[in-house]
Amino acid sequence: MALHEFTRNELDTILKKVVNKTLGQVDVNNVFARTITHPKITGIAGDVVEQSILGYLLCIIFEEPSPKAQLQLQ
Incomplete structure (x- = not known):
């Protein structure tokens, strides 16, 4: 099941406000x-x-660096 589900009427109400x-x-x-520090987003x-x-x-998932990336960091 999706985390965010809207009915057509709910979306209409939300979007009419903007x-x-x-x-x-x-x-x-x-x-x-965020574009101030990262202009190419x-x-x-x-x-x-x-x-x-x-x-x-906002949900950001951070992955562990690969072994090759870890070597470059050292």
Whole structure:
């Protein structure tokens, strides 16, 4: 089961609140701020929609470095 499920009516209600607004205006979670230190982030518009409009939580998964990467770090 998906973590986020919306009915058509729920989505209509959520999205009607942001019609005629810019992504900057609806970015209540300051998602665009990440581009200050990482200017080549792609998909930032989708991140704003997911996190600031739909309320998804940011989830970053960190993987252990590969053995080759660990050698380079030493």
